[in-house]
Structure formats: structure tokens, C-alpha cells
Amino acid sequence: MGKSIASLCAVFALLACQSDKPEEQVRKAFETCRRGVEAGDAAAAAAPLDPAFLGPDGMDRASARLFLMGTLKREKIGVTVLRNEVAVRGNEALQEVDLLLTGRSGGLLPQEASNRSFRLRWRKAGSDWRLAELQSLDGR
Numbered sequence: 001m002g003k004s005i006a007s008l009c010a011v012f013a014l015l016a017c018q019s020d021k022p023e024e025q026v027r028k029a030f031e032t033c034r035r036g037v038e039a040g041d042a043a044a045a046a047a048p049l050d051p052a053f054l055g056p057d058g059m060d061r062a063s064a065r066l067f068l069m070g071t072l073k074r075e076k077i078g079v080t081v082l083r084n085e086v087a088v089r090g091n092e093a094l095q096e097v098d099l100l101l102t103g104r105s106g107g108l109l110p111q112e113a114s115n116r117s118f119r120l121r122w123r124k125a126g127s128d129w130r131l132a133e134l135q136s137l138d139g140r
């Protein structure tokens with residue numbers, strides 16, 4: 001009886017995930033990146049990147065992952081989402097976020113903070129949303 005209840009709960013959980021609106025699916029994919037950055041886990045932060053990812057200054061998926069590995073190894077980064085707007089059209093989504101980024105090297109308190117704005121272009125691949133492009137809206 002316990003196994004069947006657990007199986008039934010798993011089925012309902014999967015159905016609940018599938019019924020999420022596309023906008024919520026994009027926000028969840030973004031949240032995966034955000035949590036990875038805060039945890040210092042470059043692999044988790046880069047997991048939603050599309051194989052053809054294009055970032056600032058021509059950064060591709062491999063260089064983005066190396067950048068994350070180097071940065072997250074040196075510094076603890078906090079990411080606070082101030083604005084998160086998502087618009088979905090078919091298999092594409094545009095997301096604009098305003099973030100407060102904080103960094104610290106060793107102590108408890110942040111040593112620096114900056115407000116940053118980004119535009120993200122997502123592409124649906126199968127049942128997953130993949131980050132295809134990241135643009136800084138700050139000119140940095």
C-alpha cells in the first residue's frame with residue numbers, strides 16, 4: 001500500500017510539473033541557474049545553457065562554464081531578483097531581469113554589490129527550456 005501511494009504521489013507531481021504555464025517553466029529554469037550561482041555550483045548554473053548559447057562579448061557555452069567555474073571558485077555570489085518579466089511566444093521566450101549581485105571573498109558580509117539588468121532569450125528543446133542568449137542591458 002505504501003509503494004502505491006508513493007507511486008501515485010510521484011505521478012501527480014509529474015503531472016503538476018507538466019501543467020505549469022510556459023512562463024513558470026522559464027522562471028524555474030532561471031531559478032536553477034540562480035541557485036547554482038549562489039551554491040557555487042558552476043555545473044548547475046550552466047545546466048540550462050543551450051548548446052548554441054551566446055553571451056556577452058561572443059561568449060559561448062564552454063567559455064560561460066569556464067567563467068562560472070573560475071568566478072565561483074574565488075568568490076561567493078548572492079543573487080537577489082528585483083524584477084523578473086517573461087513573455088513566451090511559441091517555443092521562444094524573452095525574459096528581462098533586474099538583479100542585485102553581491103560578492104564576498106571570505107567574510108560574512110558582502111564586500112561589493114551591484115544592480116545589473118539582463119535580457120535572456122530562451123528556446124524550448126523537448127520539454128526543457130534552454131538559455132540561448134544572454135545580453136547585459138547595462139552596457140557592461
